[in-house]
Amino acid sequence: MTAPNSVAGFFSSGGGKGAKFPSVGTTVTGTITAVHPPENQTDFETRQPIEGKFQVRIDLATDERDPADQFDDGSRTLYTKGWLIGAIGDAVRKSGAKEPAVGGTLTVSYTGNAPASRPGINGAKQYSATYTPPVANQAPTAEFFGNTTATPTAGDDAPPTGIDAAAWAAMPADAKAAVRASLAGTAAPF
Numbered sequence: 395m396t397a398p399n400s401v402a403g404f405f406s407s408g409g410g411k412g413a414k415f416p417s418v419g420t421t422v423t424g425t426i427t428a429v430h431p432p433e434n435q436t437d438f439e440t441r442q443p444i445e446g447k448f449q450v451r452i453d454l455a456t457d458e459r460d461p462a463d464q465f466d467d468g469s470r471t472l473y474t475k476g477w478l479i480g481a482i483g484d485a486v487r488k489s490g491a492k493e494p495a496v497g498g499t500l501t502v503s504y505t506g507n508a509p510a511s512r513p514g515i516n517g518a519k520q521y522s523a524t525y526t527p528p529v530a531n532q533a534p535t536a537e538f539f540g541n542t543t544a545t546p547t548a549g550d551d552a553p554p555t556g557i558d559a560a561a562w563a564a565m566p567a568d569a570k571a572a573v574r575a576s577l578a579g580t581a582a583p584f
Contacts, residue, residue: 410469415504423501424454449475477520485523497528
């Protein structure tokens with residue numbers, strides 16, 4: 395494991411309780427709060443990393459609460475591996491996105507088990523998922539500040555004075571909106 399880049403990263407890298415899927419039909423839905431880089435899976439018995447087998451942790455803010463835990467804030471972590479990789483990957487592709495992103499909404503349902511690979515064990519859990527990407531042209535705090543206007547359309551997408559046209563064209567819509575808002579009614583600072 396590599397060390398976090400900051401003290402804040404050290405204390406916030408753990409995520410919430412693991413999302414549980416105890417029975418077929420169990421569904422977990424939440425807003426993505428973090429998508430961690432791929433990391434080695436951990437062997438349940440030895441607690442050691444498994445070389446060559448990876449997972450991605452996705453932290454969600456859910457409405458779930460454990461009544462036995464007074465500090466449960468609804469944070470849940472999906473350990474994305476096995477069949478879950480395909481389910482989430484399919485959902486992300488169907489949404490038109492390239493990868494799950496912070497602010498997106500992810501729903502995962504336990505749909506059944508694959509056939510057992512040998513007698514005496516259960517088959518791997520199978521899942522389905524849906525994903526809704528975050529709204530690209532609205533800042534996360536826009537509603538709070540009463541600014542829910544969309545970014546300019548392609549017809550009026552000329553860069554502000556002093557901004558390179560190629561850099562402006564490559565800029566995401568939310569960044570363009572932030573630049574326009576910061577320059578509204580003021581002269582460029584350069």
